[in-house]
Amino acid sequence: MCNFAYIKYMKTNIVALVLVLLCITAKGVAQISHGGSPLPMLTLKSSSADFFVEMPAFDVAEELHTDSLNESDLRGGFRFAYKFMTSLNVKTAGTSFTMADGTKVWRLGIRSAGAYSINVLFSEFEIPEGSQVFLFNPDQTHILGSFTHQNNSKLNILPVAPVKGDELIIEYHEPANAAFAGRLVVGEVNHDYRNLRGAEPGPNLGTNFCMDNLVCDPNYNNQYEEVGRSVVLLIIDGTILCNGTLLNNTERDGTPFLLTASHCLNNRFNVTNPDYEKVAGSIVCFFNYNSPVCSPTMRGTEEQSMVSAVPCAINEKTDLALLELLQTPPVYYRPYYAGWNAMDAGVAPYSGIHHPGGSVKRINKYTGELNVASFDITHFKENNHWHIPRWNDGSTASGSSGSPLFDAQDMVVGALSGGSSNCTFIPGHPTLKGPINDYYYTLKDSWAPDTTKEITLKYWLNPMSFPIYKIEGLDPYGDAAAVRLSNLTNNGNRNNIEALKVALPDSGFVFGTNTTNPESFAEGYSISGEKVRIHGVFMVTPSAIGSWKDSKVTISVYNGNGKPDQLIHSQIFKPTYTNLDASKTGFIETDKPLNRDMETFVPFTSRVVAENEFYISYTIENVAGDTIAVYNLKSGESTKNTAWIKRSGEWTEASNVINFATSLFIDPVVQYMESSGENPVGIEPEDLNPAIRVFTGADRKQLYILTSEPGESVQVELLSVTGKLIQTNSFRSNQITLPISHLSRGIYIVNVKTEKTRYATKIVL
DSSP states (O other), rough: GGGGOOOOOOOSSOOOHHHHHHEEEEEEETOOOHHHHHHOHHHTTTHHHHHHHEEOOOHHHHHHHHHHHHHOBBOOOOEEEEEEEEEETTTSSSEEETTSSEEEEEEEEEEETTSSSSEEEEEEEOOOOOOHHHHHHETTSSSEEEOGGGGTTTTTOEBBBEEESEEEEEEEETTTOOOOOOOEEEEEEEESSSSTTTTTSSSSOOTTTTTGGGGSTTTTIIIIIIHHTEEEEEEEETTEEEEEEEEOOTTTOOOOEEEEEEETTTTTSSSSSSOOOHHTTTTTOOOOOSSSSSSSBBBBOOEEEOOEEEEEEETTTTTEEEEESSOOOGGGGGGBBBBEESSSSSOOOOOEOOOOOOSOEEEEOOOOOHHHHOOOOOTTTTTTTTEEOSSSSSOOOOTTOOOEEEESSSEEEEEEEEOOOOBOOOTTTTSOBBEEEEEEHHHHHHHSSSSGGGGSSHHHHHHTTTTTSSEEBOOOTTGGOOEOOOOHHHSSTTTTOOBBBOOOSBBBBBBBTTTTTTEEEEEEEEEEEEEEEEEEEEEEEEOSSSSSTOEEEEEEEEESSSSSSEEEEEOOOOOOOOOOOOOOOOOOOEEEOOOSEEEEEEEEEOEEEEEEEEEEEEEEESSSOOOOOOOOEEETSSSSOOOEEEEEEEEEEEEHHHHHHHOOEEEEEEEEEOOOOSSSSOOTTTOOOOOOEEEEEEEEEEEEEESSTTTTTTEEEEEEEEEEEEEEEEEESSSEEOTTTSSSSSEEEEEEEEESOOEEEEEOO
């Protein structure tokens, strides 16, 4: 596991139990904001010229030309943003003032003319409890935040998602009684010059027309839905697009290993002596970025992202890059850790799942034999790649690098280095030769090239050196995994949907704003005899007129008794997306535009528990004309109605209004719970003591290790962040005190082995 080296994120000046809880819970997910709002627009307009910093002009045409010259058969390194290195802080830029209650406010404006979006990296980010940071565009239609002390990390950085437009405002609030003065430094500003994902949704992005959306595959529900959840879109260093795959390991312990390609991390080998630790820390992962329907292609959910990883094994000769995410993906992301085959090519048919050019997830198919070949790139060793001579379906594209190749058993056998395949075939053309000649580096050649753990897969994926070269995939949450419920899918075909219009002379959407003035809409779910925690809801909406600035949409949850009854939760719906971040590790929460067919995930802001029957409702206010709505099943697709409409304070089944049964494209994500308590099935209460606990004293001069068996043999290894062994000690006690005052400040790995188990964690001194 990567717990034995390169670990960067754990607060250890706390009691042991809290340390363990931080290891096993999944609440501190990167890019999750914490509510609140910036100061109103009126305040922003005062002395605006004083707090804006203008980025220098650059030649976009020249950057695009440079990108074209740097194009190669390597399919990573798809650059979309221009990076400005800065050092903007409260003392050198912006404006500061104090509110009547003593709150200190710092406001900084950043302008980069012509940018489709701007994202930043806080190269220093440490703020006290009670403080808030917001990022937004001048008219406050795109607001990210608040970011609070809960976003502090031992990396002391914060990457933020892009904000739409060429002007960005940062606003910091610090209470009068703050424990210390916050440290905020904007170290990078990234100017998006490609309008990445701006064309989505579309029939298929440009050169991607031959690549089917993942959901199009006939085996999607039975096979590819699950394994597809292991594939994530990566934004690296705020400017580069690649792919990654979550992998299982022989310990089956849920460690979030992430497989990608080394050339994604070193700018296609154009960086000398790359700082892989820094680059891995800059990564943003997007989960479940899929079109919810086969056709037309829709914009996928962009609300499920995480930032920062640490390197485990990098092998430039094979193109291997194995990382570990700093945190476990939360249960409502529904992560899946793919199985792998490090022995051979497995069996056909093969599938490649990927995000070409940063678009929604696609799938390729190859039914032929997989042979080893040399990829004609000077950096790679010979006979290191699986060769796809011609895809039966689909192709790869720039930005597809690092994506997995699965065999018929859904085991990863390799990851994409590059190739020349594309969707267009023109006889005699030097590059447009059709879907031919792609190369995936083999797992077997990266498994154990030698005993150096920094370049081998085996050390991390098979730490106990079992005679295992293949392993199946894993849902890290096991029996407690969250599930996506869908009446629409269960009752009909997800591809036979519509945004139903009201009958003339009225206008508008039946399940949205219309001139008949409905009050609310709801989708009902029956879970007879069951109790669930609802983590959030997916909603699929058609393109609309208006903006979230002018609208107010409220999402509510009701317990039911044959119809919506008791209100148990309500929150404002302001869908945001983490657009490709051109900062170091992140994205900036940006309000989604309404002019696109899209899927949005709404995470609930508080704990929501329902039993037997519940309803997800939405209410639309202050929107004029034909605008916001939710897709529904077409007439004849279902004999069971689950959609509801509220008029004059009364709920009625939608079938009574439109004369056919239908369901709304509203899919809740739930965990089933034991009827006797509040714990999801399969999850132990959080206060159980672990077999091994490791923590430091308040002065960080002593390391304390507690095990469960008195008198057992215990070996303690202390390693540097790079995996170098510093010291080894052996004990025969279940209460160990180890002096560490001689160690310099930094991050260390503690590896504890007993006669029955082993445990590894990180400490920060």
